[in-house]
Amino acid sequence: MPAQVLPSESYAKNGVVKLTNCRVVRSDRLVEEDIWMSSQTGKILNGQREFFDSRTEPDETVDLGGRIVCPGFIETQLNGAFGFDFSVVPENLSDYSKGLAHVNNLLAKTGVTSYLPTVTSQPARVYQTVLPFLGPSGALRSPSIGAESLGAHCEGPFISPKRNGIHFLSNILDPASGISSLESCYGTDNLQASTTPIKVITLAPELPNAVPVIEELSARGIIPSIGHTDATYEEALAGINAGAKTVTHLFNAMRPLHHRNPGVFGLLGTAPSALAHSIDLGSDTPSAHHDPPAHETYTKPYFGIITDGIHVHPSVATLAYSFHPDGMIIVTDAMPFQTYPDGLYPAPYGSHIRKSGNVLTLEESSRPAGRLAGSSSSLIECVENFWNWVGPEVSLARVLATVTSTPAKMLGCYGAKGCLEPGADADVVVLKGGLERSGRKTLRVAEVWKFGARVHKGDV
Amino acid sequence: RVIIRQEPEAASKYIAEYVVDRIKSFAPRPGQPFVLGLPTGSSPVLVYRHLVRKHKAGEISFKNVVTFNMDEYVGLPPSHPSSYHSFMWEHLFSHVDISPSNVNLLNGMAEDLEEECERYEAKIREYGGIELFLGGIGPDGHIAFNEPGSSLQSRTRVKTLAYDTVLANKRFFGDDVSQVPNMALTVGVQTVMDAREVVIIIIGAHKALALQKCIEEGTNHMWTLSSLQLHPHPLIVVDEDATLELKVKTVKYFKSIETVAKSCGMGQKMPK
Numbered sequence: 002m003p004a005q006v007l008p009s010e011s012y013a014k015n016g017v018v019k020l021t022n023c024r025v026v027r028s029d030r031l032v033e034e035d036i037w038m039s040s041q042t043g044k045i046l047n048g049q050r051e052f053f054d055s056r057t058e059p060d061e062t063v064d065l066g067g068r069i070v071c072p073g074f075i076e077t078q079l080n081g082a083f084g085f086d087f088s089v090v091p092e093n094l095s096d097y098s099k100g101l102a103h104v105n106n107l108l109a110k111t112g113v114t115s116y117l118p119t120v121t122s123q124p125a126r127v128y129q130t131v132l133p134f135l136g137p138s139g140a141l142r143s144p145s146i147g148a149e150s151l152g153a154h155c156e157g158p159f160i161s162p163k164r165n166g167i168h169f170l171s172n173i174l175d176p177a178s179g180i181s182s183l184e185s186c187y188g189t190d191n192l193q194a195s196t197t198p199i200k201v202i203t204l205a206p207e208l209p210n211a212v213p214v215i216e217e218l219s220a221r222g223i224i225p226s227i228g229h230t231d232a233t234y235e236e237a238l239a240g241i242n243a244g245a246k247t248v249t250h251l252f253n254a255m256r257p258l259h260h261r262n263p264g265v266f267g268l269l270g271t272a273p274s275a276l277a278h279s280i281d282l283g284s285d286t287p288s289a290h291h292d293p294p295a296h297e298t299y300t301k302p303y304f305g306i307i308t309d310g311i312h313v314h315p316s317v318a319t320l321a322y323s324f325h326p327d328g329m330i331i332v333t334d335a336m337p338f339q340t341y342p343d344g345l346y347p348a349p350y351g352s353h354i355r356k357s358g359n360v361l362t363l364e365e366s367s368r369p370a371g372r373l374a375g376s377s378s379s380l381i382e383c384v385e386n387f388w389n390w391v392g393p394e395v396s397l398a399r400v401l402a403t404v405t406s407t408p409a410k411m412l413g414c415y416g417a418k419g420c421l422e423p424g425a426d427a428d429v430v431v432l433k434g435g436l437e438r439s440g441r442k443t444l445r446v447a448e449v450w451k452f453g454a455r456v457h458k459g460d461v
Numbered sequence: 462r463v464i465i466r467q468e469p470e471a472a473s474k475y476i477a478e479y480v481v482d483r484i485k486s487f488a489p490r491p492g493q494p495f496v497l498g499l500p501t502g503s504s505p506v507l508v509y510r511h512l513v514r515k516h517k518a519g520e521i522s523f524k525n526v527v528t529f530n531m532d533e534y535v536g537l538p539p540s541h542p543s544s545y546h547s548f549m550w551e552h553l554f555s556h557v558d559i560s561p562s563n564v565n566l567l568n569g570m571a572e573d574l575e576e577e578c579e580r581y582e583a584k585i586r587e588y589g590g591i592e593l594f595l596g597g598i599g600p601d602g603h604i605a606f607n608e609p610g611s612s613l614q615s616r617t618r619v620k621t622l623a624y625d626t627v628l629a630n631k632r633f634f635g636d637d638v639s640q641v642p643n644m645a646l647t648v649g650v651q652t653v654m655d656a657r658e659v660v661i662i663i664i665g666a667h668k669a670l671a672l673q674k675c676i677e678e679g680t681n682h683m684w685t686l687s688s689l690q691l692h693p694h695p696l697i698v699v700d701e702d703a704t705l706e707l708k709v710k711t712v713k714y715f716k717s718i719e720t721v722a723k724s725c726g727m728g729q730k731m732p733k
């Protein structure tokens with residue numbers, strides 16, 4: 002009788018994976034070390050403890066050939082992707098969950114392992130219909146879901162009609178009755194402190210009652226973000242003092258920077274207490290001396306910025322970064338198409354969208370078959386852009402912080418997300434850096450791991 | 462045999478290459494592993510760096526290598542950044558393909574420390590002894606924590622550390638003497654000498670006197686490494702700075718030996 006050969010599955014599996022021969026993003030630099038993680042708990046392990054204390058032999062050792070290991074990307078402003086728009090309610094709601102599942106699946110393969118599905122200014126019924134689908138989805142810790150929602154981002158409708166961008170004017174509202182205006186728009190249930198599916202609300206701080214609304218949202222654990230706003234510097238500052246933590250796509254849909262009133266951009270400057278006696282707007286006479294206000298600690302807000310090279314000039318993006326490097330969050334702000342005339346549009350993630358009437362269809366990608374719409378995501382393209390814009394004094398690790406540790410800190414989930422310390426979720430992007438003949442540095446997604454399981458392996 | 466190299470880098474590289482050659486010619490396999498004794502300290506860091514480089518270049522696998530470390534502090538958890546567990550993890554084990562079950566370090570947290578030492582010696586015996594013990598020395602010529610005055614026949618045991626050693630180590634504990642453990646578990650001089658081959662790296666002028674005492678003078682328990690004179694296969698690799706206290710004659714002698722051996726195609730291989 003032949004000796005019985007045990008299939009490898011029958012050996013005790015510990016689910017431990019070791020990524021080796023790689024350079025790991027550690028705060029401001031890349032460090033040659035291994036990453037140990039568990040597909041059972043979905044978390045990063047302390048390799049030394051596993052080795053000495055548990056004498057763990059990893060089930061799988063992955064040789065990454067010197068590639069870069071980075072925490073999974075976090076996208077804080079994505080209006081839709083792959084032909085699916087989070088703000089469009091289909092006739093049949095089951096199509097919404099299908100579309101969402103499709104996006105999650107494909108998005109993860111681009112390196113975005115968590116994100117805020119973003120809904121633009123819509124009528125109340127749209128929010129109330131879609132928000133229950135868009136809440137945090139990480140509780141199951143299931144890699145097969147793909148990209149994980151960290152909660153919805155409601156961009157509007159409490160925004161300035163002067164800075165509506167492509168949002169429908171007819172959808173834009175004033176928070177005239179304070180938080181109850183928001184409740185009747187988003188739905189009371191969707192604004193309950195402990196169960197809200199909403200993570201971030203973009204609003205204009207200069208609107209009537211916006212300041213108390215910002216205070217109330219903060220108290221409920223929803224992050225107020227200043228955006229689509231006509232605010233002066235002072236109005237923006239009032240929003241920050243009320244609890245707004247971040248700015249939505251800095252420079253876009255707000256007053257342009259003026260040297261006598263810098264508007265929202267001024268929030269990245271010196272602490273206002275230091276300026277209290279030196280500015281007096283609207284008057285040519287030197288200001289009277291005021292006592293500095295009671296000592297307030299000023300924290301510069303985080304700010305999203307679209308580094309696609311079109312929305313913001315590279316020089317302005319690097320300028321903003323140099324004012325507040327720890328606050329910058331690169332976003333794609335993938336465009337919604339419903340306001341566009343019929344036609345063919347280049348879409349994020351390498352695809353094309355054909356719009357005819359209310360029907361949006363995803364055109365076949367022209368890239369080689371079997372590759373995910375070019376395999377490089379919009380977010381990584383934006384990161385690559387910015388890496389090329391900054392000088393050599395800004396390390397790649399620092400550039401990557403704009404889509405990892407910084408958004409995680411803004412969202413209050415740093416430690417679980419945005420880093421690769423033991424105990425963090427094992428959301429990992431493996432990157433390959435390169436250099437084109439033109440001198441342009443390139444960055445490609447080679448592999449993506451979600452909760453300790455590989456969900457993508459590309460051909461770079 | 463004493464090998465002299467101009468720079469610490471070259472001396473370390475020599476040792477790393479030597480160790481790799483020895484492991485390869487041994488051709489270890491499961492059931493017949495290569496048993497390697499390992500040190501901690503500043504001199505071996507460069508050796509480990511070269512070993513890691515060679516591993517990454519695919520020149521050497523540690524799959525069938527079993528290691529025994531020389532020493533560990535008492536009362537320091539393995540995860541403490543200044544433990545020798547952490548040192549070995551940082552400089553070698555985390556970068557190579559060694560199996561965690563093949564790695565042996567003394568457990569300074571053991572409830573019964575003496576039993577732990579006996580267990581360690583027994584485990585070394587179980588593997589049939591150590592094939593090659595790699596070591597460094599302190600400025601006072603001590604090997605592992607076998608400080609001056611240790612018995613040359615000593616085996617693995619608990620040692621109270623000399624105040625000088627505690628002081629020398631305080632830089633690893635935030636320069637706070639009170640944080641430095643004052644006891645350690647260490648292999649004995651005899652444990653090292655029982656290895657079939659002993660390879661010692663000595664780097665820097667501050668170790669020159671120790672080198673001189675250990676090779677130019679008699680066997681003496683005040684310079685514990687001097688016991689190497691009685692070992693059948695010792696190899697000492699030093700940088701130029703470490704030879705400062707040696708007689709010119711001694712340096713010339715060892716350099717000429719290496720040249721002659723090379724010209725005869727013998728190199729410095731251990732005889733089979």
Ligand SMILES: [Zn+2]
Nearest residue numbers: 156166250254
């Ligand atoms: Zn917008």
